Amino acid sequence: MTSDLPIGVFDSGVGGLTVLRALRRELPNESMIYLGDTARVPYGTKSAESVIRYAIQATDHLVTRGIKLLVVACNTASAVSLDPLRQRFDPLPVVGVVEPGAAAAVATGRAQRHLVLATESTVKRHAYARAIHALAPEADVNEIACSVLVALAEEGWTDGPVAEAAARTYLAPAIAAAGKDGPDTIVLGCTHFPPLEGAIRAVAGAGPTIVDSATTTAAHVAHLLDQLHLRRTIAAPGTLTFLATDGADRFARVGSRFLGETLQPSDVELVDL
Amino acid sequence: MTSDLPIGVFDSGVGGLTVLRALRRELPNESMIYLGDTARVPYGTKSAESVIRYAIQATDHLVTRGIKLLVVACNTASAVSLDPLRQRFDPLPVVGVVEPGAAAAVATGRAQRHLVLATESTVKRHAYARAIHALAPEADVNEIACSVLVALAEEGWTDGPVAEAAARTYLAPAIAAAGKDGPDTIVLGCTHFPPLEGAIRAVAGAGPTIVDSATTTAAHVAHLLDQLHLRRTIAAPGTLTFLATDGADRFARVGSRFLGETLQPSDVELVDL
Numbered sequence: 001m002t003s004d005l006p007i008g009v010f011d012s013g014v015g016g017l018t019v020l021r022a023l024r025r026e027l028p029n030e031s032m033i034y035l036g037d038t039a040r041v042p043y044g045t046k047s048a049e050s051v052i053r054y055a056i057q058a059t060d061h062l063v064t065r066g067i068k069l070l071v072v073a074c075n076t077a078s079a080v081s082l083d084p085l086r087q088r089f090d091p092l093p094v095v096g097v098v099e100p101g102a103a104a105a106v107a108t109g110r111a112q113r114h115l116v117l118a119t120e121s122t123v124k125r126h127a128y129a130r131a132i133h134a135l136a137p138e139a140d141v142n143e144i145a146c147s148v149l150v151a152l153a154e155e156g157w158t159d160g161p162v163a164e165a166a167a168r169t170y171l172a173p174a175i176a177a178a179g180k181d182g183p184d185t186i187v188l189g190c191t192h193f194p195p196l197e198g199a200i201r202a203v204a205g206a207g208p209t210i211v212d213s214a215t216t217t218a219a220h221v222a223h224l225l226d227q228l229h230l231r232r233t234i235a236a237p238g239t240l241t242f243l244a245t246d247g248a249d250r251f252a253r254v255g256s257r258f259l260g261e262t263l264q265p266s267d268v269e270l271v272d273l
Numbered sequence: 274m275t276s277d278l279p280i281g282v283f284d285s286g287v288g289g290l291t292v293l294r295a296l297r298r299e300l301p302n303e304s305m306i307y308l309g310d311t312a313r314v315p316y317g318t319k320s321a322e323s324v325i326r327y328a329i330q331a332t333d334h335l336v337t338r339g340i341k342l343l344v345v346a347c348n349t350a351s352a353v354s355l356d357p358l359r360q361r362f363d364p365l366p367v368v369g370v371v372e373p374g375a376a377a378a379v380a381t382g383r384a385q386r387h388l389v390l391a392t393e394s395t396v397k398r399h400a401y402a403r404a405i406h407a408l409a410p411e412a413d414v415n416e417i418a419c420s421v422l423v424a425l426a427e428e429g430w431t432d433g434p435v436a437e438a439a440a441r442t443y444l445a446p447a448i449a450a451a452g453k454d455g456p457d458t459i460v461l462g463c464t465h466f467p468p469l470e471g472a473i474r475a476v477a478g479a480g481p482t483i484v485d486s487a488t489t490t491a492a493h494v495a496h497l498l499d500q501l502h503l504r505r506t507i508a509a510p511g512t513l514t515f516l517a518t519d520g521a522d523r524f525a526r527v528g529s530r531f532l533g534e535t536l537q538p539s540d541v542e543l544v545d546l
Contacts, residue, residue: 001352024497038319039313039322039323040312040313041318045520045523046311046312046519046520047519047520048517050312050520090293096381097300116528120523147424147428148421148424148425148430149426150419150424151421151423151424151425152424153423154318154420155420155421157421157442160442160444161434161438161441162421162439162442165434165435165438166435168434169430169433169434169435245321246320247319247320248317250393252316
């Protein structure tokens with residue numbers, strides 16, 4: 001492992017570009033290689049066995065190209081594949097987004113009442129509840145599967161009547177049931193959800209803090225690079241490489257929204273896993 | 274090819290069960306084997322090359338098991354893979370859903386003004402416009418990509434505020450732009466859309482006829498079986514086999530809504546393509 005290698009970032013599609021964006025802000029001099037498995041997106045409704053198989057294939061590809069650290073930017077893949085990846089690719093450092101997100105929620109929550117919005121498969125595994133309870137055993141954690149929000153973010157419908165009605169349908173019952181002791185954090189447990197923060201806030205009111213794992217994951221990666229003496233030594237902007245398993249046009253068009261920078265289809269290299 | 278073999282039905286996931294339902298109503302004595310590629314759903318946002326590869330793998334599997342006719346129940350796969358499938362699996366009869374849907378629209382449309390709701394990739398290929406123009410060269414065809422409706426149908430949100438807001442967002446501009454000469458048919462160009470007919474009708478008003486290709490596809494298959502002398506000769510209910518590439522639990526739960534019958538996870542055999 002050498003410090004000049006890029007950081008590998010793997011996601012089921014384009015949602016993980018919100019994590020790449022936070023990494024770039026935190027570590028501007030690092031080179032990064034992003035692989036979005038757009039041929040098989042979404043992972044959130046697939047079985048753990050399939051997601052683990054896909055994660056191993058993606059990591060194999062990134063390791064062949066050369067990376068010094070892997071960020072699993074997809075919450076679903078983080079929830080099920082971290083242990084298999086660490087075993088198989090040891091000593092490659094592997095960082096997921098669930099534990100940093102849980103740590104941020106626990107650090108923020110005054111009363112430790114957390115409402116987690118995630119995909120079907122992350123909720124089914126209780127990935128956030130387990131990670132939060134590891135840090136705050138008495139915490140009250142309510143996890144809601146919000147599959148439709150993924151499609152809304154992909155369509156660019158991040159505000160307006162559909163986003164608001166969907167956020168209301170998912171959140172209102174949980175918030176009403178909690179009464180005046182509503183949640184003090186709302187954890188965005190899927191990388192597709194940060195663009196929908198406004199619609200979520202409109203339903204949740206001003207009370208809860210909205211926690212997004214992208215920023216804390218980036219801080220965690222910076223810390224780990226220091227610990228492992230793997231920071232890039234050259235003080236110049238790092239390079240960015242984009243790989244996708246399908247649809248360079250769509251990756252560029254939808255991905256630009258998540259990355260916050262304009263991508264061209266020619267920036268995206270198609271790979272077969 | 275013998276008349277006792279089952280009809281093969283291939284779809285990207287569970288949406289094609291609306292077509293299977295129509296086939297069962299039309300042909301109760303035929304055995305059928307349904308393969309849903311749930312590991313790679315949705316196809317509607319993927320490239321044509323990927324969809325063709327998946328369709329060939331699925332058909333290979335069904336042909337190995339033995340089928341006398343293939344129905345491609347997915348509109349996206351029908352739009353891109355019929356020719357490659359017919360070439361590769363000749364003389365297997367291959368029926369898609371786009372042409373029967375287009376024929377139904379042309380037969381229904383008084384003024385031949387058609388509004389087609391489909392997936393991104395079906396719209397991009399202008400599959401319905403081409404099929405309708407082959408029958409009615411002067412027809413006016415407006416195609417709209419409605420990706421979010423797929424997610425709503427999968428979530429079971431087929432009525433209520435989210436479905437209505439989504440239908441309105443997609444349809445209202447097209448209907449307003451058409452003025453009093455609104456569309457006379459609305460073609461449901463994705464097998465996920467029939468459960469959303471109520472929400473679509475609420476936006477479209479009483480004027481347009483809503484056309485769904487499931488029924489016309491089933492009638493076309495019955496006609497073709499007669500022509501080819503491939504009708505099953507035994508006058509007893511046919512058997513049903515369900516195959517999926519991922520998630521038997523989810524297939525049974527979501528699929529029951531599309532099939533209109535209760536499926537158990539144990540009814541679903543997982544296969545690897």
